[in-house]
Every structure is written in structure tokens, then in C-alpha cells.
Amino acid sequence: MGPSALFGLQSPSLCFSSTITKFSTPAESLPSKKCKNPIANAVTACMAASPPVAPPSVCLGFKNLMETFTVDVYRAEGRPLNVPLMAPFTIASSRLDRVENVAIRVELSNGCVGWGEAPILPHVTSEDQLTALAKAAEACLFLKQSSGKTLGLVLDEISGILPGHSFASVRAGIEMALIDAVANSIGTPLWRLFGGFSNAITTDITIPIVSPTEAAELASKYRAQGFKTLKLKVGKNLTADIQVLQAIRTVHPDCSFILDANEGYKSEEAIHVLEKLHEMEVTPILFEQPVHRDDWKGLGYVSDVARNKYGVSVAADESCRSLGDVKKIAKENLAHVINIKLAKVGVLGALEIIDLARASGIDLMIGGMVETRLAMGFAGNLAAGLGCFKFIDLDTPLLLAEDPVIGGYEASGPIYNFSNARGHGGFLHWDNIA
Template sequence: MLRVESIVAAIHEIPLREPFATAQDRAPRTVARLVRLQVVLSDGRSVISEAVPAPYVTGETCETLVQDIEAAAPHFIGLDGTRLRPMLAAAHYAVPAYHHTARAALEVAAYRTYSLATGADLWRHFGGALESIDTDITISRTADPVKAAEVAAHAGFRRVKVKAGDPPHQEVERLAEMHAAAPSLTFRLDANQAYTVQEALDLATQIAAAQLPVEFLEQPVKWDDYDALARVAEASPIPIVADEAVKTPEDALNLIATTRVHAINIKVMKSGVTGALGILAIVQAAGRKAMIGCMLESSSGIGFSAALACGTGAFTYVDLDSHLLLNEPQDNPWFVQQGSTLVLAHTHRAGDGA
């Protein structure tokens, strides 16, 4: 029997290739701060997981993540690594319910421990639907939009996520310039809660009038204002996607019952693995679209989300690109990046590259 011997968590900083900012950032970020977690088994082998906090989404920081993981560790020590459910249960009762990112790190560690201990293939565990997925790449608010669009198109990307937040007419002008420079690209506009209802509708209306290739507008209003999101989704001429508004399956039920949002962006770091799968089931049952996204995970975190996305084959929209924004080695045991395509690394599926 392979048992969990120890769990260690430490804060890491990975430089970003370029300064990065969303509408929620007071200043551009130059490093990604995350917590890396290592689980050591009784035979000496180990797996890694990570937690990437977004304080404006879950309220967590790297410091609170370390505290939560260290407090939860005694509940994992001695557990049988070949039994997944008891490890997931430990992640739930040992971490406060609203600390979604800490729970996510422990759940990913549990899945990878189970995979390593049993030789189980996580991609097959989640369904084995696809062996690769096509992702977009994100353009920061701090980037030169025309240059960034040209670089993305040249690299083989067909879709880019554009971080928004400026007045509607400025955003439309910027999108028009990007479209002129890279006409092959389709845009996904992510407002990160920047707008009022009227501003969001003005933006959507101007985009439609200009006939710009915008696939959707993501989280245009405050995360906790479901009435505002409902009003935008009802009147917008382009699809509306919810992100920060949905962290739990309960949130998904409430949002789907009260709004006509086109899709929900599901993130492991925002909801945990169990929560993400629960949200996905609700989205599918309601006939809405699912998107899988990320915070600023390294290749380790993206590797798990890629296995989940490929395994289920359930995501219409894929935004798993944060590893490309980090100044880290691109070789990893989880997947191979081929242009805009993430191809799972077949030879490392057992143990999920542990």
C-alpha cells in the first residue's frame, strides 16, 4: 500500500515574459506568484500541484494558501494513495468551503497521487474524448494591441482573448486596428467586471455594428450583480460569458436559472476539481456552453486542466495559455504546444507527468 508520507507547500515567483494587466489590476504584474505543493509517497516518489491565487476572485493570497495547505496536511498523512475519494474528502473537510484555490491545489494533488500510485491515466479517467485541444492566447491591457495580434497570428493562433476595460469606443477602435492587422483572428473580449450595464451594452452594440469578429464578451459587470448580468445577456447582440460570477455549482444553478448567459468559464483554480466537474454537469444539463480557463498557472497547472478538457471533450471554448505568458521552460511532461494546439504527452499519462 502506498501511503502519503508528507505534504510541503512553498511560495514561488515566476517572471512574466511581458507585463500583464486586467481591468482589476492597479498596476501591471511582472511576476506570477503561486504556491507549489509536493506530495511524497511511502515509496519515495512524489507528485506536484500548485495554487495560483486571484485575490479579487476568491479572496485568497499565497500566504493564506500556504496556511490552508499546512493545516490540511495532517488530514492527508497516512491516506492510501490508491484511493482517490478519501483524499478528495480530506481536501473538502480540511479547507474552508470558500477557499476554492487551496482546495483546488489539494484536489489536483490527490488526483495526481492516485494516478501515480495506481498507474491510472487521468486523461482516460476523465473520459479519453480528445488527445488535443485548441487554445486562444491572451493579450494584456498593457500590450501593443496591433503588434500582439500580428505575433499571435504568425504563431498560428486563430483566436485571441483581449483584456478590456477602456471606454467602449476606445475598445472598438482597438479591436478594429487589430482586425485590420490580423484579419484571420477571432477575438474574445474579457472585461473582468469593468463595466456598468449601459457601458457593456454600448460596447456590444458598437462591436456588432462594426461587424468585428468578436466571439463573445466575458464577465462585463460585477461578479455578484446577477441582475446586471441578466440584463446584459438579455439585450446584448453578441454572446455573454460568465466567469467570476460562478465559483461553485450552486452559483451555476442560480445563474442559469436567472440569466440567459451563453456560457460559463470554468477554472480549476476558481472552483476546485470537484466544483469544476459539478459546474460542467449543470452547464451541460442546461444546454449552455462550457469554457475552460486559467489564472496564471505554470505548465503544471495547465497540464492538469488540459487532461480534464481533453478527457471530457466537453468544452466549446478553451483558454489554457498562461504558461505561454510565463518565462519558464516550455518543455514539460504533461503536453506539447504546437502553435495553438495543446497535445497531451502520451508517454507521461500515468501519474500525469508526476
């Protein structure tokens, strides 16, 4: 299915005021040429020629934009984006000591710039950094040769260059950057472009696989910062997992838990964890990917027992890497929640999956790999604009030792506010990451 047929999303509104907010970001974020805004100019001329009434309302929903906006890319490039972590990030399937992602910069001929990010997470994303850089270069070359095509057609052809799960992370980064550049062109923040439900979200925060003492220290810190939902990485050692849960419960007794096993348990082990928690009088609000991604029978079994015996919802994450996976999950009642990650399916793929999941009565979660505020800002705007996510897990920038992103959303503990005038508002000092 091509992009033009997508996005029958039941978002509150796809129409918004065409009033353009003054752009006042630091000089480093400005494009090399003046960012001309033809829509803003047309609206200004219309208002100047008319009596002083309310500004006209222009329907600029994403679907409409895909069909009407003509893309003309002046520059496009991908570069390594390497950032240290505050501490090693360990999950059941891998350990990460530093972020080694790929940043994407797209500049349109009107001077407007968009930014994206392709995250690299071993054993989860298919690409390594060298592969991602090579595929990004291929896609960027195509973008520079795509003058005169609609946004929808360009994105459709990008899906052909970077197909399926194998290149989903790079595809997501390219899509982010191009959509961000277009949003900048029309003077619209991304949360409005994606529906306008809200301009803020509240995220959980993740505690990786660590000792009970370290977990308690982190939980105490996060409690002081206002985080009410903790996502715990489990699945590597059943006994240690229970000890960590007990330690966290002691220092943050009122927190809500999400358990994320990252495929680490056998189905009977996952049920045993729920039994132990039940004895502790602890009910997680979500149990994410308890079994291996291909263990469909085990996923369905854990989901059935978790919901009917313990009142716990189960989310499919690694098991959901395509629209076909969602169809299987919905048809066979294998999970109660789908975790959307742009790096698994791309931006357009995510919107397709969201549409299908909502039509099937499956709840939604939005998460990420280990990304900077470039990718998290885009995903956060998407979540805020659509307003359809029951669980929000967009915390990974808080785990980084440095923040290379300038501008973008403002974080106050677990709350992200998207106050920028257009796009997602974040950018990099490009020459500093060469």
C-alpha cells in the first residue's frame, strides 16, 4: 500500500489555523539560505487584502500534505552520531556502552532544514553503523535527484530503496528528516501536523539490568525527579529480577511498573514472575515482550494467563516488526498492546500499524531504541499529535552522558513540552559531528 492510501487515522482534527509563528531559534540552526514559506506568504497576502477577521483555516493534515507538497531537495547527508551513555545499558539480549547512531540532515531548495536519526541497537535493529551510513548515502543521493515529485511519491520510493525491517532504522531517519524539513517549510510544529491532540507527553523511565542496590538508587533518584512509572529491564536472571523488583518497591512504593523482558523468558518463567509479584501484592501495568519474538504460542499463552489470572496486559515489541505481524497478533489475540518504534518500521509503517491496531481494538505504546532528542523529539511529537498512546516510553535521551541536540522539546522530569514554532525544533552543530 502506498503512502497516499494511508492515514485514515481517527485523530481529533487534521485542520488547524494557518497562522505562522515567528521563528526564533539560535543562529546555528538556521539553514544556509533563507527559508522561504510560500504558504505563509499566501496567507499573509490574503489577510492583508481582507478585513481584520480571524485568520483563515487551512486543512494541512499529513495525508493532504503528502499529496500536495512538491519536494525539491538541495542537500541531504548522513553522518555518524556517537554519544556516550552515563552507564552501560544492559537488557536481556544485549549491552550497549555508547550510542553509535546516524544523524540525517535534509535541506530543501527553499532553505528549510529537517533532521532525523537512525538508531543502531545490536540484536534489535538489523543495521550496524557502517551499513546505515552507506544506505543513508544511497537514499540521500536519491533525494537530491527527486525534484518535482510529491512528498508522498518520494517517501514511497524511499521505501523501495530501504525496504522492510532490514533497513527500517535508516528509512525512519530519512523519513523523519524529510518530514521535518517540510513541516519547517509550512511553518507547522510536527504535533499539529500529526493531528494536534496535544503539545505535551509524559514518559516513563527505564532501569536497565543492574544489581538490586543500583536499581534502588536509580528508583530513588527518579522518584525525586517526578517519575511515576518505571520500566524495568528483566529476563536475564529470574532470581535477580525478583530481588531488583523488591529493592525498587522499598524505595519507590507508589510507582507503577512496566516489565520488559526483551524476549528473555520462556513462557513458564514469565508466568512465574507474575506469580511472585502477585505474592508481593504488586501488579505491573504492562508486561512487555516476555518471550522470544518467534514464540507466538508462548506469547499467546502468557497474554492469556497474564490478563485472565493477574489482570496484566502483555505488549508485543520485538514480535511486531511489520504490518503482517500486527495482523497475526490481532487475528489470534496474541497480545493486548503493540509497541510502536519508528526504527522498527519507519514513520509511514508506524502510521499504518497504528491505524490497524486501533481498528482491531489493540492498545498502543510508543517506544524507541537508544536515541538522542532528534529521534525522541520526532516520536514525541507524533505521540502528542495523535493522542492515542496508552503507554509512552521515550526516555532514552535521559540516559545519555551528553546532549548533542540544540533546541527541540523542553523536558521537566517525565513531561516533554513541544513549544517550538515548527518541525520538531531540534538540530545539531553539523560540523561538530563530522
